[in-house]
Amino acid sequence: MPPHEFLGKSIDEVAPEYVAKLTHDNIEKVLQTRTKSYATYEITIQKEKRYYEIRYTPMGENRVLSTMRNITELRNAELEGKRLEEQLHQTQKLEALGRLSGGIAHDFNNALAGIIGAAEILTEEHSKGEEKEFVTLILTAANRATDLTKKLLTFSRAEVSEKYPLDAQDIVTETVALLGHTVDRAITLNTEITARDTTIIGNTSLLQNALMNMGINASHAIEKTGTITFSLKNTHLDKEYCLSSPFNIEEGDYLEIGVRDTGCGMSPDISAHIFEPFFTTKPTGEGTGLGLAAVYGAVQEHAGAITVYSEPGQGTIFYIYLPLAEPLSLPVQEKNRQLPRGTETILIIDDEELIRKTASHMLESLGFTVLTASNGREGIELFQKEHHRIDGIILDMIMPVMGGQETFSLLRDVHRDIPIIISSGFTKEKDMEQLRAKGRVFFLHKPFKKFDLAELVLRACRN
């Protein structure tokens, strides 16, 4: 408001009613008590909150001097300071939890490796009938515990993951395809891709797991029908944003991955805790509260950031920011490498549903036909029936029910020359040598990239 519009007018003519009343009350008080007084008030001008302070000073018998000061900046700085303090507190808490859980998870993981290894030997060599059932129980429980410790390890970033240039769009597409098989049909899955550059330096399985966790959470938040949308956008994060972020990020060009749902949403006192390990609102047995903790770790592992916006009844949006790969720093862009295609039929034997689905999806998209089995016994039955049309097998080494070694021998009994690709996260050199001596054997390291998988399958089937 320019000065000529309010000079010579009374407060009632120029200020909102409650400000005028505040002023009259204060003037009255100062006239009666003859002491200074002051008041603050806020008004919203064009959707922006502004704060003012008025001081009232008695001037002789019946006059009061009132001075008004705009304290909006001061007030905002104060509020921002409080917000940053809270954020710091939250970040420190998560860091401490990370250190604690990382240590526990590491020891647990080692203990579990021992339990699984020993139980594996028991199933393969010694046990029959009822004994075997118990050993299988041990294996199933130990494998479930391994899944949990893996999430904890991701949260605490106790392990460094291998990273390489990858196309995040492939990961989003694959996640949506996988979710399509898992979530209720009444839930619509969408993708919105407006990013031109989607190449980042990262780890496929870490990111895929993170997006799956978020997709599954979103599906849980939707009562009956609703929509989950994955989006990809390029964006620039400026210095100011990076400085105010609780994450250790630097100014630059980023890929923004959005996961949006039309579900139940969250209140602020819930969303403040969602990244903490073991924070869950789900009933016991239904959620462990490790999904978003693992997402948080994966995002940090990628030098990125994650934010959440949510309102009860309105739905939730998560944004993950990952730094884009510098175009010049890429020796071979994954995108430019021609993906090998094939028409062979492959049997995948793996107890992990996610691996079966991911690998099938990758191979099918390149022209292969895929059959799957979720354990050794099922795999052998399928191979006995269909061996005339199967060109190669991908076999997981560590499985309950019937371990990899035993399955391997029985498969070879059905067909001596079938190429077998052993897939494993950790195979001992000694075991590999033994297997190598058994003819057409190849090794695939988990987690694998689409390119490596396709190339190895072709090499195995065609040489």
Ligand SMILES: Nc1ncnc2c1ncn2[C@@H]1O[C@H](COP(=O)(O)OP(=O)(O)OP(=O)(O)O)[C@@H](O)[C@H]1O
């Ligand atoms: N999209 C969402 N909408 C509403 N609430 C959510 C959403 N995502 C997460 N939450 C809340 O955050 C909590 C923590 O999520 P998180 O994935 O870490 O654990 P969880 O899903 O409960 O268990 P799990 O370990 O099986 O993933 C959830 O219990 C839920 O209250």
Ligand SMILES: [Mg+2]
């Ligand atoms: Mg979850």
